[in-house]
Amino acid sequence: MSFLPPLESPQTIDVSLGPQHPSTHGVFRMNVTLDGETVTRLQPVFGYLHRNHEKIAEGNSWLAAMPYTDRLDYICPLTNNWAYALAVEKLAGIEVAGRAEFIRVITAELTRLQNHVAFLGFILGDMGAWGTALMYAFREREKILDLFESLTGARMMCNYMRFGGCRCDLPPGWLDATRKLVDGFPKFLDEMEALLTGNEILLARLQGIAPLAVDRAINGGMSGPVLRASGVDYDIRKVDNYGIYNRFKFRVPRGTVGDCYDRFMIRVLEARESVGILKQAIAGIPDGPVVNPKAKQRGFRPPAGEAYGRIEGPKGELGFFLIADGSDKPYRFRIRPPSLINLTLLEELCLGTKIADVMVILGSIDIVLGEVDR
Amino acid sequence: MNGVLEAIRAALPNAVVELVNNPSPSAQHSLLVDRKDGRAVAEFLRDSLGFDFCSNVSGVDWPPRKVKETVVIKEMVDGVGKEVKTTVERDVPGYLEVVYHLYSIAKKTGPAILRMRTGDRADDVSVPSLTPVWKSADFQEREVFDLFGIRFDGHPDLRRILMWDEFADHPMRKDYAAPDDFEYEPTPHDEILAKVKASTEAA
Numbered sequence: 001m002s003f004l005p006p007l008e009s010p011q012t013i014d015v016s017l018g019p020q021h022p023s024t025h026g027v028f029r030m031n032v033t034l035d036g037e038t039v040t041r042l043q044p045v046f047g048y049l050h051r052n053h054e055k056i057a058e059g060n061s062w063l064a065a066m067p068y069t070d071r072l073d074y075i076c077p078l079t080n081n082w083a084y085a086l087a088v089e090k091l092a093g094i095e096v097a098g099r100a101e102f103i104r105v106i107t108a109e110l111t112r113l114q115n116h117v118a119f120l121g122f123i124l125g126d127m128g129a130w131g132t133a134l135m136y137a138f139r140e141r142e143k144i145l146d147l148f149e150s151l152t153g154a155r156m157m158c159n160y161m162r163f164g165g166c167r168c169d170l171p172p173g174w175l176d177a178t179r180k181l182v183d184g185f186p187k188f189l190d191e192m193e194a195l196l197t198g199n200e201i202l203l204a205r206l207q208g209i210a211p212l213a214v215d216r217a218i219n220g221g222m223s224g225p226v227l228r229a230s231g232v233d234y235d236i237r238k239v240d241n242y243g244i245y246n247r248f249k250f251r252v253p254r255g256t257v258g259d260c261y262d263r264f265m266i267r268v269l270e271a272r273e274s275v276g277i278l279k280q281a282i283a284g285i286p287d288g289p290v291v292n293p294k295a296k297q298r299g300f301r302p303p304a305g306e307a308y309g310r311i312e313g314p315k316g317e318l319g320f321f322l323i324a325d326g327s328d329k330p331y332r333f334r335i336r337p338p339s340l341i342n343l344t345l346l347e348e349l350c351l352g353t354k355i356a357d358v359m360v361i362l363g364s365i366d367i368v369l370g371e372v373d374r
Numbered sequence: 375m376n377g378v379l380e381a382i383r384a385a386l387p388n389a390v391v392e393l394v395n396n397p398s399p400s401a402q403h404s405l406l407v408d409r410k411d412g413r414a415v416a417e418f419l420r421d422s423l424g425f426d427f428c429s430n431v432s433g434v435d436w437p438p439r440k441v442k443e444t445v446v447i448k449e450m451v452d453g454v455g456k457e458v459k460t461t462v463e464r465d466v467p468g469y470l471e472v473v474y475h476l477y478s479i480a481k482k483t484g485p486a487i488l489r490m491r492t493g494d495r496a497d498d499v500s501v502p503s504l505t506p507v508w509k510s511a512d513f514q515e516r517e518v519f520d521l522f523g524i525r526f527d528g529h530p531d532l533r534r535i536l537m538w539d540e541f542a543d544h545p546m547r548k549d550y551a552a553p554d555d556f557e558y559e560p561t562p563h564d565e566i567l568a569k570v571k572a573s574t575e576a577a
Contacts, residue, residue: 046513047536052521052545093399218426218479221510232479239482305398308430308475308485321432321475324398334432336475344512373536 012040017358019048025122026369030346030358037354042347046340049373057333062088062300065333067159072318073339073371074156076115078107078148079313081161086242087309087320088163092302094295100165101244102285106178107151107160108243108311109274109281113185114144115314116267116274119366120192123264126363127205133196140188143181150174164295175282182278189271197265205260210349210361212258220345223338224316226365229266230258236312243311248280263364301328315339315366335374339367375403378423378486385418386411394489404473404487412490412502413528419476420507425486428508430475431515433522435547437495438468468495470524474504474511492524495547503529521546 018029027048033041053072057065069084070077082104089096096104121137145155150171152158160167196202212222217230227234235252237245253269255262302324310319316338323332342365350358375393382391382405390408407415419425440463449458470492477484490501503526505511515526516535523544526532534541543550 047538050536052536054521055546055550090400090402091398216509219509221428221508223429234479234482303397305396305400307396307398307400307402308487309400310429317429319430319475321430321473323434332432332434334430336430340513341510344510 011035015355018045025362025367026372028367028369028372030362032350032355032358034355037356039350039353039355039358042350042358044343044346046373049369051374053374054333054335058330061298061328062302062330063163063297065330066161067157070157070159071370072335072337072374073313073315073368075118075368076111076314077156077158078111078160079311079318081158082108082243083309083311083313083318084320085161085163086311087307087322088302090309091305091307091322091324092163092300094164095292096243097165097289097292098286099169099288100290100292102281103166103170103290104161104243105245105248105281106278106285107148109278110144110147110178112274112314113271113278114141115366116271117141117188117192119267119363120196120264122366123360123363124196124202126359127202129201133192136192136195140185147174147178147181150177162291162295162297163300165289165291167291169290175285178278179282182275182282185275186272189268189275193268197268203261205357205360206264206364207259207261208257209260209357210353210364212345212349214258216345216348217258220348221341222316222345223342224313225266225270226258226263226316226342228252229255229262231256236310236317240310242309247284248277250274250277260360260364263366267366299328301326306332310336313338315368315371316342335371337371337374339369339371340373343367343372375405375486378419379405381423382415382418385422386414389415391415402485402487404489406489406491409490409492409501412488412504413507416474416488416504416507419486419488423486424478424481425476425484427477427479427484428474428504428510429477429485430473431504431511431518432473432475433518433524433546434471434473435495435522436466436469436471437548439466440464441466469493470495470499470522472501472515472518472524495523499523500525500527502527503532505529520544523547 012033012035015032015034017032019027029045031043032039053068069080072080117137117140121134124133148158149155152160212230214230214232217227231254233252233254250273253266255266304324304326306323308319308321310317318338319336321334322330325331349361379393389411392406394404394406396403443462443464444459445462446457446459448455472490474488476486492499503515505515515529518524519532520534520537521544
C-alpha cells in the first residue's frame, strides 16, 4: 500500500517562504504555490515591520521626521536624509549652501558604493555562496561606515542632512581619508569582479533568469538599477539634475535583456561611475558654511502648499510627497518607497522559474524591509 | 500643467477637469479630475501624452473643515451704499483624495499630478482604480485602501497590505484613535473569567 499520490494527478504544494528566512533580507513572506519545483503562483505578504512612519511624521515637527528617515532603508540613511531635505527645500523654496551640496553628493555616492557592494555580497549569499563574498563586501563597506561614523557620529543612523544644508562640517582629515578610500576602491571592484563575474556557477544561476522587458519595467513602476538593467536610459541624477549633479561627468550604465545577470552587473558598473563622481566632487569642494543661515530648523513653518521631491537612491526613485498647511507639522507626509514598488512585478518575474531562483530574483531586485513596510 | 489641461480638454471635451493651484515655491500644480472621468483621462495621459510612468500614489484625508473667506458685501451705512469687507466662515464637507504623480520616461518630463476625490468619508468612498493603466499603482492603491479606506473600483486584488486582514479601521485618517491594546484577542481564559464572574454575580 502506498501513500504517495498517483503520478498522473497534478499536485501543487503551497510553501510559505519567510518571514524568517535567510534570503528574504528581513521579515518578508511569500506564499508560493509550486508544481514540482516550478512556481505557479507567488503572493508577497507585507507588514511585519510596519510602524506607520507616515503617521508618526505627521504628529511631529518637520525636523523631527529627519531621524526617522534613517530607518527607512537602513543601509542607506544619507540618501534618505537627502530625499526628505530636498522635498522640504522644494516645498519652502530654501537654497542649499554651496559646500553642503558637495558634501551631499560625496555622502550620497559613498552610500551608493556601500549599498551596491553589500548587494554583491548578499546576492552571492542568495545563490548559496554564504560567507566569503559577503565578508569581502562587508570589509569594504565597513571602511565607508567608519567614514560615516567620523562625520555624523553614527554608522547607520546618521541623521545628518538639514533643510538648506548639513548638520556639521567635515572633521579634519576626513576628505583625505575619503580620497584614499576612493582611490583604492577600483582595485577592490577589480578583485571582486575577478572573483565573481566570470564564475561559471554565477553565470549559470544569473544569466537568462527572469528577464524583464522594457515596457513591463516602465509600466510596473520599476526604478533605479532594476529599470536601467532592462535597457532604459533613466537616471534621476541626469533627468532632474537635482543638487549639483550637472557639474559632474558620469555615464549611466544600462543592461540589455534585464535578466538577473544584468541587474547584477549594473551595480558593479554604477559603483565604478560613483567612484568617478566622488573623485570630481572631492577635487572641487569649496569652503564656506555647510548650512544656509537663513533656513530655519527648529520651529520651521513652511507656508501652505505641497511638493514632491525625489532623488536617485541606490535602490531606485526615493520620493517624498509633502503637504503643508502652514503649521509646524506636516499635514501629509508620504514616502515613495522604491523597495516596495520594485516588488510589484515580483510574481510576474518568478512565474515559471524554479523555487531556488526565487531567492536570486528577489536578491537581484535589492530590497530593504525597513522601507518596504515603513 | 496648463498645456496638459488644454490637451485633455481638446481630446475629452466631456471630462470634468480643473487646475488646482499650488501656492508653494515648488509650483507643482495639479489636475483635479472628476471620478467618472478618471480612467479615461489616465489612459489619455499614458497613450497620447506619454506619461508612461506612474511614480507615486498618495492618499490624503480632508476632514470637514471651516474655511475663512474675505468677501465684499454692500451695506447701507447711514443711508449710503458702501462696500464692506467681512470674514465669512464657510463649511467645507470632508472627503478623501488620491494623488497620482506621473512622469514620462520617454520624454523625460513630469511630474503631471492627477487628483481624484471621493464624495465623502463614510459611504461614498470609491474612485476608479488606475492599476489597469499603470501596474505600478497596484501595491500603492492597496496601501491607500488599507490606511485611508478609499475603495478602488476595478482593482484586481484589493486587500489590506500593511495592516493585518482582521484590522477594522484606517489608521492614516486624521480622526483615527489608536486602541489601548493592539494585540488584544479573546482567549479561552476570557471565557473562564466570564463564567466565574457570572457565577459570583448569581450567588
